[in-house]
Amino acid sequence: MLKHFARLSFALFAVLTTATSSVAEERVIRLGQVGLSFYAVVGGIVQEVLEHDGYKVEVTTGSHGDIFPKLGAGEVDILAAAWLPDGHAPLYAKVKDVTYIVGELYGDARLYWAVPDYVPADLVRSIDDLKKPDVAARMDKRIRGIGATSGLMVGASKIREAYGLDAAGYEVIPGEATDWIANFKQAVAEQRWLVMPLWQPQWINAAYKVRVLDEPKGIYGKGDTAVLLGHESLKGKLSPETLDRLKGITLSIDAVTQMDLWVNVDGLAPRDAAKRWVSANPLRKD
Incomplete structure (x- = not known):
């Protein structure tokens, strides 16, 4: 009888434990x-x-x-x-x-390219302006960004091709976000001209003065x-x-x-x- 009770108790414990575990998993x-x-x-x-x-x-x-x-x-x-x-x-x-x-x-989530505001606005207002000889001569042609599978970088490669930036020597380089940010900070410290694939919401927009470039072909969409x-x-x-x-x-x-x-x-x-x-x-x- 005692053994029978023990078997029942063990069986009940197993059921309760399984049920409790199941509930926990569902949560x-x-x-x-x-x-x-x-x-x-x-x-x-x-x-x-x-x-x-x-x-x-x-x-x-x-x-x-x-x-x-x-x-x-x-x-x-x-x-x-x-x-x-x-x-x-x-x-x-x-x-x-x-x-x-x-x-x-x-x-209002948006993808775009931007430049630091020390890049003269009368020279660089749109992505097309990056091909100007006097701009291309000064601009860092390594357009660094984040992961290759992001919409930002998939679109960046399309922009490079659509605007003929490849012929002007520009490269689109996916990478780690930490490297992308470090490159931007270093460029600002050196007052180096660069173009940066960027988006909103993103903290760089609040911490630095950047200017969004016009992209008339609308490759990134309307938002x-x-x-x-x-x-x-x-x-x-x-x-x-x-x-x-x-x-x-x-x-x-x-x-x-x-x-x-x-x-x-x-x-x-x-x-x-x-x-x-x-x-x-x-x-x-x-």
């Missing part, structure tokens, strides 16, 4: 984000909402070319963020059928909305209330730029920058 949300600081602060805002509602959040960071396939495969549940309709269009097309837009995070993308399975993992709260996150270019500035100038961790912003701009009233 884990895998958040994906591209490995750039302005994505990380937005991911921090999403994390604030999820953790406030009792979910455990596991963050996966990678390049554009890494993180979108992980979302498509269900290896991450939610992605902060995708730029649509243009910025991430080729990457989104591959996951569109298994994802849905949870909500819009901020609008995007940054959206929160969920894998289709996310609907079964989050409560309707939490989904509504995620949908209700409303940021702005200025807000994301400010958080990005706190990270890159003030030295805050991205999550701490998100917490600072939320403390001054509560996401929910309760």
